[in-house]
Amino acid sequence: MKKVGNHNSISRNLFFSLAVLLTFSLSSFAQTGDPVKGKELFNAQCAACHKLDGKATGPALRGVAAKYDMAWIYKWVRNSSELIKSGDAQAVKVFEENNKLVMSAFPQLSEGDIDNIIAYTSEVKAEAPVATAGTAGPPGTKADSGISNNVILAALAVVMLMLVVMLFLVNSVLGKVAKANGIEVAKKEPTTPIWKAFARNQFLVLVTSIFLLLASGYFVYGFFMQVGVDQNYEPIQPIHFSHRIHAGSNGVDCKYCHSAARVSKNAGIPSMNVCMNCHKSISEVADTTATADHSKPFYDGEIDKLYAAVGWDKVGQKYTGKTQPVKWVRIHNLPDFVYFNHSQHVTVAGVECQTCHGPVQGYEIQKQFAPLTMGWCIDCHRKTDVKMEGNEYYTKIHEELSKKYGVDKLTAAQMGGLECGKCHY
Template sequence: MKKVKYRQSTSRLLLLGVAFFFSFTVIGIAQDQADASAQDGDAAQQEQSEGGQSEGSGAGAALGDASNGKSLFNSLCAACHKPYSESIGPALNGVTSRQDLEWIYKWVHNNANLRASGDQDAIAIFEEYNETQMPAFPQLSEDDINDILAYVEQPKPEPAAAQTPAGGAGQGTSGGGVSLNIILGILVFVLVMLLAVLFLVNKTLRNFASASGVVLPEKPKRKPIYKSFVENQFLIVVSSVVVLLAVGYFAYGWMMQVGVDQGYQPIQPIHYSHRIHAGDNEIECKYCHSSARVSKVSGIPSLNVCMNCHKAISEVAPETATEEYSKEFYDGEIAKLYDAVGWDPASRTYSGDVKPVKWERLHNLPDFAYFNHSQHVTVAGVQCQKCHGPIEEMEVVYQYAPLTMGWCVNCHRETEVRMEGNDYYEKIHAQLAKKYGVEEITAAEMGSIECGKCHY
C-alpha cells in the first residue's frame, strides 16, 4: 500500500490562531471598559471634591477673605493655635459663636489690657491655659482679624476616602458592571475547551488514518544530547573552563558583598520622615545630629530634641500627607512620641512615665575602621549628602553609600583639601605642591590613604 504523508499542523495553527485572536479581543474589550469606568469614577470624585471645596470656601465668607486669613494665621497664629484642636491655646474654630467680634478685636490687639479691665471671659481663658501670655497684635486691622476668622471658621474638612484601584482586590468591574474576574474565568474556560477540541480532533484523525490504512511517518530517533557532549572532548574542556571561571567570578562577587549593607532600610519604632523635617521644613541636619560637629559619631537625637518643636506641633499639615502615608498616620506617630516621653497634650504636662525607644541602627562600620564625623564635617566641610545621599528626599531613610574601603579611598583621591585660611596646612601645602608639581592637593596626597589613618 502506498504511504500517504499525514499533515495536521495547518488545522492546529488555524484553531490556535482563532483562540488567541478571541482571547486578545476579549481582554482588550474588558480593559477598555475598565479604563472607561475608572475615568468616569475619577471624574465623579473630582467633581465631588471640587464641590466640597467650593462649599467649604463659602463658609466664613461673610467675615473676610479666607485665603488671606490662612496666610496670616500660618505666620502669626499657628505656633500656638490650631483651627480644630487645642494646642498651647484653644481651638479657634467656633470662636465667633462664643464671643462677639468687638471682644475678639480687643483680645487680639492687647489681651493684657482686656484682662486688666476686669473682663471675666479674658481672665478665665488666661487661667484655663496655664496663664500663658498671648502676644499682642496691634498691627492687625479689623479686616485682617476678619480674614483670620473667615479661615478658622471654615468647616473641618472630611478625611479623603481611600481610593480602590480599578480591578484591585477582586472588586474591579467593567463599564457594564461585569467583574473582570468573571471575564477572565470565561476566557480560561474557552481556552481549555479549545485545547480539548484540538486533542479530540487529533485523536479522531489518527484513528481515521489508521482505519483507512494510511501509515503515519515515524519520527527518527536522535542521539541523546549528553552522549554527543561526552563524545566531544574539546567541548568538555571548553565547558569546564567556562564553568570554573563563572563559579570563581560569582563566588568572588558574593564574598566581596559580605558586610556591605548598601540599601539597608530598617523599619523604625517611630516613623520619622526626613522628607518633612529636612526637606519641607528645611531643618538643618546638625540641629538634631549636633554631635557630628564635635564628636566621632553623629549620635541619635534624644527625644527632648523632638519635643522642642512637638510641644506645639501635635499634628501635621494636610498637604504633607502622601498616597502612602496619610495625615492620620503621621498624627499617630506623633502620638507615639508623646507616649514615649510621657507628654499629655491636653494638660501640657509631663507625667514622668518615660519609655525607651529602640531605634534600629542604620550605618554601622566595622570596629577596626576609624571614622570621625567632626573631622569631615567641621574641618573638611563635607556636606551630609556626600555620604548619606539626598536625605531631604527620603521618607524612610536607607543606607545610600556602600561605605566600603574602596569607596572611601576613591573619595580621598578625588577630594581636594581646602587650604584657604588654614595656617596649619600652609607649610605642608607648599612642600607637597612643590613635590607633586600641582597647585591643588588631594586628601590622598596628604597621606589620608595610609593604612594607619583608619586602621590602628
Template structure:
C-alpha cells in the first residue's frame, strides 16, 4: 500500500510541476523585452550618431543638460525609449507618467525631435548608450563622486534575469522527465503484483492533462493573468483618450487622394479652398467634383457610370451634401487657423497631415495634442523674409544669437490658442 500512496504523491507533484512550467514559460515570454545589441560595429556607428546629435546635452554616466543615458532601456521599455528619442514632446504630450515627471525634473527643457533617425540609427545609438565607452565602476566612483557607479550598478541586468529564467525552465523540465520515468517504472512494478480490483483500476489510470487544465489552481492563475493584462491595456488606453492619431474612417464615397492629389496632381487648394484665406480648410461641395465629373463618368477603360461617381450625381440632383466623415477635430476650447500656418507660416500641408497624396483613405497623421502644437512653436523659425510685417521684430531680435522662433512672437501664450 505504501507504493500506491507514493504513486499518488508523485502524480500530484508531476501535475503541479507541469502547471508551474507552463506559467514560467508564459511569464518569460511576456517579460522577454527586446534587448539592445552589443556588437562592436553597432556601438561604433551609434557613437557617431550620438556625437552628432546628443553630445551637447547628454553624457553616458553623468548628468548634463539631460540625464545620464546609460540604463535608459532598463528604466523604460525599449520601444518607448525609441519613441521618446524620435519625438520626446509627442510622448510627453500623450500623458506618459514617467517622461512627464522627467520633463518636470529637468525644468521643462525640451529635448528636440529626431524624426530623421532610422530604426537602424536608433538601435546603434542605444547599443552605444548601453554598452559603449564603459568605465571601470571603481574608477568612475572615484572621479564622479560615486554617482556614475551607482547608476551603472543598479538592479540585476536583464540578461542575467533571462539566463536565470532559462535555467529554471530547464531544471523543471528535467525534474518532470525524471518524475515521469519513476511513475512508469512504479506502475509496471505494482502491476506485476496481486492487487484488489479498485487499486488496479487506480494504478492503470493515465495522468489526465484535461484534469490539470480543470484544476482550481490552474483556473485561478489563468484568471489572474488575464485580469492583469486587461487592466494594463485599459490603463494604456486611458492615457491616449482624446488622441485620435491614425483615425481613418470609411467615407461615403470611395474618393481617393492618391488618385486625385497624387496621380492627377490636382492642387490641394483646388478643393480645400479655405487653407490660404481662412481658419478652416473646407471640404469641397459636390459642385467642385462636378467640374470634372460631368465628363468623367468612370476610370479610364471602364464602361458606363461608376457607382461611386453616381453618388456624386445623386447628391447634386437632390441638392444634398455628401456626408463626409470628419477626420481631424480639435476640441472646441482650441483655436487653430490654417491661413496663419499655410499662407503666413509657409508650412506644407504634409508637415502636419502626412503624405496625403499617397493615401487612398485619409487618416490622421499627427497627434494634434497641445504638446504637438507647442513643440513645433518652440522649434520652428519664422519665415520673415519678404514679409514687411516682421521687419521691426527682426530688428529688435537681432541682438539675440537664436533665430526668431514662433515662441518669440507669442506662440506659447495660452490666449493665442484658447478662447
C-alpha cells in the first residue's frame, strides 16, 4: 500500500506540473508584449472591425492567442488572403465562420507590434463595480441621502396636525374652566359687515374696479404672450439620445449629424444610417458612461432599439431588411409665418449651434433652450456683429453701410436684420 501511495503522489505532482506548464505556455504570449502599446495599436489598426468582447465586422479578439498558434497569427495578420489561398485549413475555417469577409492585410506590423496587440487582447476583462446602497457614486452622480423628502414632509404634517388638535383641546378646557368659575364672555355688539360698508363707499368701489380691470388685463396679456412659447420643453424620445455622451464626452460635431444645417433652411433629423456609421461597430457603452439615473444596461438597450429600427443583426453583422419607423417628438417648432434659414446663420453668419440651442454638450435629454420669440431674435440681431473674417458674402455691403453709420463693425440689425420682410413672408 505504501508503494501504491507513492505512485499516486508522483502522478498528482506530475499532473500539477503539466497543468502549470500548460497554463504558462498559454499565457507566455501576454508577457512578451506590452499591453499599453498594444492598446494604442489595437485602437489605431483593429478597432474599426474588431471589439474585445463582442462580434463586430470581425470576431471578438479577447483571448485570441489561446485559440491559435502565434506563428499562424503572424501570417494571418500580415496577409490573411494569401494564407487562405494556400489552403490552410484553419485560415479557411476562420474565413467561412465570419461570412467570408476579407480581412485587410497589415504587412507593416512587426512581430513585436503583433505581440503587443496580443498582450492587450489577453488581459482579463475588468468587472464593472457594483453600486451598493449608501455608497457614494462617481463624481456627478446623485448619492443616497438616507431619508427621503417625502418622509420629512409627512413628519412635519403630523406635527402640524398635532398642534391644531392641541389648540382645540386647550380652547375647550379654558371654556370649561371659565364656565365653572362663573366667568361670562362679553358679547360683541352688532356691527355693519365690511362688505356692506365697502359697497356703500362709491369711491372705493370705483378704484377697486379699475385696479381689477388693469390686473386682469395684465395677466390675460401675459397668458396670451406665452402661447406657442415652449422654452425648456423636454419631451421623452422613442430612442434615448444623450447629447452629453455624443457631443460632450466624444466631441462629435453638431453638423456631423445635422449636416443639412450647413446648406439648407432646416437642420433636419439625422437618418438612422448616420447613427449606424458609428454604431455598426459600437454596440455597447463604456462602464464610465453610466450615471445614477441611466445605467450601462439602459444605454445598451437603447442601442438595441436603434438596431431594431434599422434591421441590424449584431450577431450576424448584417441587415435583415426588417425596419421599424422611429417616431421622433419635435422639440423646436416656429410658427408657419416665420422664415428662418439655418444655412444663413450657420454657414454665412458663422453662428455657433449653442447660441440658439444652449449647451447641448451637457444635455442628457435635449430641450428647447431659447424662447424663440420675436423679441429674442430682434435682441440677438441688435447685439450680434457680422463676422467679416474670410466672409466675402458681405464685403461690399459692409463697406458701404460702415461709412453710412460711421462704425467699424456692423450688427445684423444695421444690415437689415430688423426689416419685417426678412423673417415674415
